């Protein structure tokens with residue numbers, strides 16, 4: 001007989017522990033334990049309470065990349081206001097074997113996804129000529145997310161091996177998750193990483209998983225329940241995440 005976990009795993013869903021619009025409105029503390037997030041997936045990305053760095057989850061291990069660029073593996077006790085995960089089971093694989101500028105790379109990735117109206121998990125592993133990534137310094141709650149762009153720390157890595165984990169989200173779901181491709185990087189030696197602003201792959205393998213089911217938890221915090229979400233957050237989100 002299958003365990004409850006195995007049945008959940010087979011549902012092939014993306015799980016969001018909160019909608020991203022709360023983050024955009026400056027609610028940086030939802031106090032969701034990472035352990036709860038990891039019950040819903042072993043692969044994904046997100047951030048931490050108080051926006052304390054970038055999160056990347058690979059094979060059930062969660063890494064925090066802080067604004068000093070330091071990578072730490074964290075346990076289930078850490079807290080997050082936003083994370084998105086799935087149980088990674090790619091159905092299609094691709095390879096890129098020549099240096100490919102970022103715009104061309106994005107076009108290729110998009111061509112691996114048959115419709116912009118579904119979710120996709122994407123895992124990219126191999127050698128990159130260049131990675132431009134960022135992390136953010138810890139923030140006070142209620143600080144508008146768009147201001148944080150001015151405080152982000154950008155890292156440039158040349159000739160680096162590592163793994164990119166990310167998701168594609170349909171544009172019409174932009175209040176729930178970052179729409180389009182959202183990618184985070186971790187180097188093979190677990191020393192570097194961040195939210196990807198640009199990259200030039202040289203020799204990489206790409207796995208793509210199509211996902212047609214969404215599981216979303218709405219926070220029950222006072223901040224979230226009292227927040228006014230009428231504002232269109234799309235422009236803010238583009239400024240911060242693209």
Ligand SMILES: [Zn+2]
Nearest residue numbers: 182183184195
């Ligand atoms: Zn990110």
